[in-house]
Amino acid sequence: MTLPYPTRRVTDPAAARALRQDHAFLSRFLQPHSPSDVAAQLGMAANLAHHHARRLTELGLLFEERREGGRVYYQLTARDFAVPSDLLQPGEAGGNGTELLRELGPAYERAYLRSWATMRAGDEGHCIFGDEAQPAALDLQPAQDVSDEPYPTHSDTLTLRLTSERYRQLARDLSRLITEAAQEGAERLKTGEEGEPCTFVLFALQGTLGDEGDFQGVARATDSFLGAE
Structure with a gap:
């Protein structure tokens, strides 16, 4: 399936922080996956994985690709996220360095x-x-x-x-x-x-x-x- 954006420019500091903090989690959604499957791969609770997926969807990093058999499948909205270097200042939590x-x-x-x-x-x-x-x-x-x-x-x-x-x-x-x-x-x-x-x-x-x-x-x-x- 074609992703919604080939490259997406991030303008929200919260999304930029999530890219840093949840990079390992996000990387599991290059293809459509259920958070429950990702939870098993990462050794985390399924409800926590679903919570992360919904939050990252609200931030525009994931999208709901389909629902199937009572399961929700999410995927990255883009493979390449462009993050301006000054979006997170060095002194800010999650900032550069x-x-x-x-x-x-x-x-x-x-x-x-x-x-x-x-x-x-x-x-x-x-x-x-x-x-x-x-x-x-x-x-x-x-x-x-x-x-x-x-x-x-x-x-x-x-x-x-x-x-x-x-x-x-x-x-x-x-x-x-x-x-x-x-x-x-x-x-x-x-x-x-x-x-x-x-x-x-x-x-x-x-x-x-x-x-x-x-x-x-x-x-x-x-x-x-x-x-x-």
Whole structure:
């Protein structure tokens, strides 16, 4: 069946948010489907799937394609939705870039606390006082035994001076590793290999994370429970 629109321009912020937040759900309606069938595929309650479908229809993203045997079949109104970049401002919930930051912080904190509770239970730190020229140093290095933590939390932050060309090259090189991992993940899905969802995030930005003044050197902060290789 021909879709109502080959390309549809989105002008409603609510529809733009739904495209971001319900992308996985919407992608199931490239062909006409009942929300009950989609619910079974996604492991969600059927009544919730029907509620989502009706809401997305009101927003103009889905349309009711037909009714058959007491079942309602929905389909995307277009395959291509054009969303103006300024429709959702960065500071707005669901806006460009900031939604990831809002989700990433609490998710990383939960994972970090889980690793800490698994690997640091019973550890003791040392607060060592030197002379007046050496302030107290608090040593709380992660434990090296990683046997009890199958997915240890890891972060590695680097600040250094780079030319624009080197900055771009380094960011692309690191992203290439993530692309390779994404391709590997797609192959694992085909073979049905089991595992747990894992998230890797790459940020690159000009500037420092704090007030470094006239930054000259190289600063690296690693907070990891991976342990030594």
